[in-house]
Amino acid sequence: MKDRLREAISRLRAFFHKQPLDHELDAEMAAHLELAIEENLQRGLSPAEARRQALVSFGGVEQAKEQHRDARGLPALDVLMQDLRYTFRTLRRDRAFTLIAVLILGLGIGANVAVFSVVNTILLRPLPFHDPQQLTWLAGNNGVGGLSDVTYRVDVYEEFQRANHSFQDLTAFVPYYSLSETKLMGRGEPRPVSFVWVAGNFFETLGIRPAVGRLFMPEECVRGGRKAILLSYAFWRRQFAANPAIVGQAIQLDDESVTVVGVLPPTFDFGAVFAPGSKMDFFRPVFMDDIRTWGHMLSLVGRLKPGVTAAQAQAESKILLPQLKDSGNPYWSTDVQTTITGLKDHVSGKLRRSLVVLWCGVGLILLIVCVNLSNLLLARAATRSKEFAMRSALGAGRARLIRQLLTESLVLAGTGAVLGLGFAFAITTYLAHQGSIALPLLDSVRVDGAALAWTLLVAVAAAVLFGLVPAFKVSGGNLQEALKDAGPGMSQGRKHERLRATLVISEVALACVLLIGAGLLLRSFLRVLDVDLGFQPSHAAAIRVDYDDDGKAAKRSAILQEILGRVGAIPGIEAAGISDMLPLDRNRSWDLRAKGKAFSKDVNDDAFVYIVTPGYFDAMGMHLREGRDFNWHDTDDREHVIIVNEAAARREWPGEDPIGRLAEGIGQKDTRVIGVISDVRESSLEDSSGPEVYVPATQGTPEGAELVVRTKLPPDVLASSVMSTLRSLNPGQPATEFRPIQQLVDRATSPRRFFVLLVASFAALGLILASLGIYGVISYSVTRQTQEIGIRMALGATAGKVQWGVIRNTLRLALLGIALGTAASFGVAKGIASLLFGTEPTDPATFGAMILLLSAVALAAGYIPARRASRIDPMIALRSN
Amino acid sequence: MAESKLDLMKGTLDLMVLQTLAAMGSLHGYGIARRIEQVSADKVLLNQGTIYAALVRLQYRGWISAAWGTSAKNRRAKFYSITRNGRKQLAEDAAYWRRLSGVMGRVLAMQDEGAKL
Numbered sequence: 001m002k003d004r005l006r007e008a009i010s011r012l013r014a015f016f017h018k019q020p021l022d023h024e025l026d027a028e029m030a031a032h033l034e035l036a037i038e039e040n041l042q043r044g045l046s047p048a049e050a051r052r053q054a055l056v057s058f059g060g061v062e063q064a065k066e067q068h069r070d071a072r073g074l075p076a077l078d079v080l081m082q083d084l085r086y087t088f089r090t091l092r093r094d095r096a097f098t099l100i101a102v103l104i105l106g107l108g109i110g111a112n113v114a115v116f117s118v119v120n121t122i123l124l125r126p127l128p129f130h131d132p133q134q135l136t137w138l139a140g141n142n143g144v145g146g147l148s149d150v151t152y153r154v155d156v157y158e159e160f161q162r163a164n165h166s167f168q169d170l171t172a173f174v175p176y177y178s179l180s181e182t183k184l185m186g187r188g189e190p191r192p193v194s195f196v197w198v199a200g201n202f203f204e205t206l207g208i209r210p211a212v213g214r215l216f217m218p219e220e221c222v223r224g225g226r227k228a229i230l231l232s233y234a235f236w237r238r239q240f241a242a243n244p245a246i247v248g249q250a251i252q253l254d255d256e257s258v259t260v261v262g263v264l265p266p267t268f269d270f271g272a273v274f275a276p277g278s279k280m281d282f283f284r285p286v287f288m289d290d291i292r293t294w295g296h297m298l299s300l301v302g303r304l305k306p307g308v309t310a311a312q313a314q315a316e317s318k319i320l321l322p323q324l325k326d327s328g329n330p331y332w333s334t335d336v337q338t339t340i341t342g343l344k345d346h347v348s349g350k351l352r353r354s355l356v357v358l359w360c361g362v363g364l365i366l367l368i369v370c371v372n373l374s375n376l377l378l379a380r381a382a383t384r385s386k387e388f389a390m391r392s393a394l395g396a397g398r399a400r401l402i403r404q405l406l407t408e409s410l411v412l413a414g415t416g417a418v419l420g421l422g423f424a425f426a427i428t429t430y431l432a433h434q435g436s437i438a439l440p441l442l443d444s445v446r447v448d449g450a451a452l453a454w455t456l457l458v459a460v461a462a463a464v465l466f467g468l469v470p471a472f473k474v475s476g477g478n479l480q481e482a483l484k485d486a487g488p489g490m491s492q493g494r495k496h497e498r499l500r501a502t503l504v505i506s507e508v509a510l511a512c513v514l515l516i517g518a519g520l521l522l523r524s525f526l527r528v529l530d531v532d533l534g535f536q537p538s539h540a541a542a543i544r545v546d547y548d549d550d551g552k553a554a555k556r557s558a559i560l561q562e563i564l565g566r567v568g569a570i571p572g573i574e575a576a577g578i579s580d581m582l583p584l585d586r587n588r589s590w591d592l593r594a595k596g597k598a599f600s601k602d603v604n605d606d607a608f609v610y611i612v613t614p615g616y617f618d619a620m621g622m623h624l625r626e627g628r629d630f631n632w633h634d635t636d637d638r639e640h641v642i643i644v645n646e647a648a649a650r651r652e653w654p655g656e657d658p659i660g661r662l663a664e665g666i667g668q669k670d671t672r673v674i675g676v677i678s679d680v681r682e683s684s685l686e687d688s689s690g691p692e693v694y695v696p697a698t699q700g701t702p703e704g705a706e707l708v709v710r711t712k713l714p715p716d717v718l719a720s721s722v723m724s725t726l727r728s729l730n731p732g733q734p735a736t737e738f739r740p741i742q743q744l745v746d747r748a749t750s751p752r753r754f755f756v757l758l759v760a761s762f763a764a765l766g767l768i769l770a771s772l773g774i775y776g777v778i779s780y781s782v783t784r785q786t787q788e789i790g791i792r793m794a795l796g797a798t799a800g801k802v803q804w805g806v807i808r809n810t811l812r813l814a815l816l817g818i819a820l821g822t823a824a825s826f827g828v829a830k831g832i833a834s835l836l837f838g839t840e841p842t843d844p845a846t847f848g849a850m851i852l853l854l855s856a857v858a859l860a861a862g863y864i865p866a867r868r869a870s871r872i873d874p875m876i877a878l879r880s881n
Numbered sequence: 882m883a884e885s886k887l888d889l890m891k892g893t894l895d896l897m898v899l900q901t902l903a904a905m906g907s908l909h910g911y912g913i914a915r916r917i918e919q920v921s922a923d924k925v926l927l928n929q930g931t932i933y934a935a936l937v938r939l940q941y942r943g944w945i946s947a948a949w950g951t952s953a954k955n956r957r958a959k960f961y962s963i964t965r966n967g968r969k970q971l972a973e974d975a976a977y978w979r980r981l982s983g984v985m986g987r988v989l990a991m992q993d994e995g996a997k998l
Contacts, residue, residue, distance in 0.1 A: 003942045003943055003944075003966070006941065006942065006943050007938075007941040007942050010940075010941040011941065024959075025933065027957075028910060028933065028958070028959045029930070029933070031909065031910075031911070031956060031957060031958040031959070032909070032910050032911040032914075032929065032958075034956065035909070035911040035912075035952070035956065035958065036911055036929075038954070039915075057914075057918075057928075057929050058928065058929045058930045059928025059929060059930040059931065060928070060930065061930060063928075063930065063931075064928070064930025064931060064933055064934070067930075067931060067933070067934035068933045068934045068937055070934065071934040071935070071937050071938045071941075072934075072937040072938075072941065
């Protein structure tokens with residue numbers, strides 16, 4: 001072992017000291033010969049004979065040197081260096097080819113690495129918590145419905161936590177996030193901040209340690225205890241310049257004074273995991289007693305005991321929860337139907353299919369790139385056949401030639417990979433800074449070690465894939481035929497061309513699959529954008545409004561009326577209204593039952609609730625179907641009224657006119673329905689609307705206020721006048737910006753937009769590559785047939801006929817590829833059916849359009865060489881060879 | 882020519898060189914080659930040049946060492962001598978060869994007896 005190591009080191013040293021070692025060997029051999037000659041002379045031979053015999057017994061000098069070098073250095077490395085030097089020389093000579101090949105490879109590899117980074121971040125990499133595989137997500141009502149359905153009551157949380165045997169610990173947070181509702185005071189302009197109420201053991205359960213300070217103490221988690229908050233790292237840096245002295249100090253939130261007890265580590269991003277697309281500034285312990293009677297308030301996360309699976313915990317909950325309920329908790333309904341899954345599944349499970357499709361799409365791109373390069377290399381090999389024949393004649397073995405060609409492929413792929421890494425780096429950096437894409441964990445996307453390993457794998461696989469076929473093809477050629485002045489038109493060329501045609505057909509087929517898949521996804525996306533939202537997002541914008549009504553309905557009514565009156569009078573504003581929540585933003589639900597309908601705890605009575613002012617419907621561009629809008633006379637002391645949407649009307653008053661009917665569940669008293677409004681997509685564009693109910697702000701208690709204005713002007717133009725109006729009414733109005741309502745829609749569609757954008761750009765890339773492939777092959781065959789075409793034209797073939805011949809060739813290749821690709825697409829389309837929206841997997845329009853597009857591009861790619869062919873001058877063509 | 886010369890089996894040259902150096906002390910390449918030829922009574926087919934590959938191999942494994950010096954006739958040449966590790970290796974290899982040739986001898990002898998039956 002030690003001897004082997006010593007030998008390896010010596011060989012390595014020798015590899016870098018070739019010249020001195022060669023000189024020494026020469027000297028040694030010279031001495032050897034002189035000694036031999038001397039001895040021969042002593043034996044009485046003539047000087048000439050003495051020398052001859054010495055040389056004979058020595059054997060071949062060059063062979064001995066070669067043997068010596070093999071024994072002393074690293075012969076494999078020597079060959080590699082030779083191949084590399086040769087490769088660089090040839091690639092430098094063929095600049096255009098090298099440039100195109102590296103660019104194509106860079107795009108293909110870059111796309112692959114970027115998508116891998118995304119897949120790795122969202123799907124493969126464990127969550128950034130301690131022992132993340134133990135973390136589970138608990139979803140009430142088996143995860144079906146709005147937030148109020150899938151969350152838990154405080155009692156359920158506490159009793160389940162006490163009685164279960166599956167979990168080390170169970171923790172909770174309030175998923176009704178407080179986004180920009182609270183203001184940080186006393187530090188310049190009041191600044192809106194976002195935070196989450198969490199259970200006291202939240203961070204311990206996830207295994208998060210504070211970067212500065214400490215986590216919550218038990219006495220900070222009960223009513224009456226000291227008010228504590230934990231800052232997120234980003235907020236700490238942004239707001240407090242990363243000053244550790246802030247820990248222990250009090251800060252002012254609205255009119256409340258709270259103490260900063262610690263700062264969370266930079267690796268912890270609540271939004272990335274639990275609320276994609278939003279950023280949380282700090283965390284406060286929720287006092288369970290405060291929200292005990294508020295209904296479904298908590299999202300639960302559990303840490304399983306070692307060795308316990310989510311399925312086992314689920315089985316336990318199936319037995320335990322009904323038992324706990326029967327022992328005196330009649331209000332538990334949806335809580336009992338609990339589904340327990342891994343937290344990772346909850347976070348990224350829904351995206352798995354999309355990401356896998358994306359991954360496959362980018363894999364297809366790589367295949368197309370490889371086929372394309374194979375083709376390029378084959379074309380190049382045809383022009384290099386003489387070079388290889390020459391090398392072969394000089395003694396290079398077939399293995400050596402293949403090795404040489406594979407070295408070239410590897411160098412190309414390696415250079416492409418470097419370029420691709422650059423692309424991937426740019427793409428991932430861009431994605432990580434897209435806060436508006438509502439995908440979990442996206443802001444931690446980066447090209448990491450795993451991505452580098454993937455790059456290496458992809459590059460080597462690509463090199464072998466695109467390099468092997470041409471390598472075997474070239475090295476297996478007929479030596480003699482190539483060495484003779486190999487003109488075009490020989491059988492070798494034909495075989496070559498058939499192989500290239502096969503490659504092009506498969507390339508077109510692959511591109512066809514990509515195009516049709518992307519087409520279906522694009523059409524789905526357009527369908528989603530086309531959905532009737534129930535409101536008009538364009539020309540509307542919202543701004544958060546702050547006011548102080550002392551909890552009195554009359555005062556609130558006066559303030560809101562004042563705000564809307566003053567804002568509505570600003571020139572350019574067509575309509576203005578206030579709601580406490582906006583669709584596609586936040587939601588909450590209450591019970592809604594037609595009066596007199598029997599209460600059944602097995603029937604879901606939930607309806608999404610919006611507390612709005614008169615004018616809100618106009619500002620949002622919603623459509624009142626029947627009845628009347630709210631007005632300022634619907635005061636608290638008069639009859640309480642509501643407006644329901646069509647879905648709610650259908651559920652509670654099927655086949656009847658709901659106007660004038662009474663409903664229960666909204667507020668303390670019965671409420672009378674005064675209007676029916678069109679359905680609004682409240683949580684997603686892709687799911688149909690649930691029952692919704694609107695309560696006048698003059699009678700209900702809103703949670704915050706979003707002022708919505710409808711205007712033809714850009715919101716920024718109005719921002720200052722609106723803001724100064726609001727400030728004049730309430731000096732404490734925080735500095736917030738207008739949010740275009742379209743932004744809410746864009747955010748809701750952002751995951752689909754993200755996927756469609758990527759898949760469509762892959763398809764475009766595939767299309768370009770396929771057309772390049774077609775162009776290459778047709779163009780080459782025209783060059784090869786120059787003489788033949790010349791003869792035909794000399795014999796009277798018209799330019800049009802020649803042109804048509806070339807185009808027919810092109811069409812044959814393209815149509816064969818398209819036929820194959822279309823057949824494959826039917827299978828692929830079935831596979832992505834669940835990702836489609838309002839589009840059949842066999843959508844004829846998409847198939848037709850994509851086939852037409854591909855044919856047109858193929859035709860264009862074939863037309864250029866066809867035109868060249870038709871312009872061949874027979875005299876020149878015949879003379880040239 | 883009555884008998885063709887023996888082709889050297891792989892690995893045998895290394896062993897011959899080691900043995901030669903062990904027996905003769907320090908020698909240059911030519912000396913080693915000549916010595917092997919003489920001992921084998923010119924029965925092995927040895928291109929003297931091939932000895933240099935063996936020498937560098939043995940040197941890299943640390944079994945022999947080399948130094949430039951002056952021959953008896955005042956010629957500069959590279960002299961090789963066996964190291965302690967080399968002697969150990971020689972002992973091992975020699976024992977192996979003896980065992981192998983013993984076995985081969987017995988096996989071939991057995992065939993002779995069979996032919997007599």
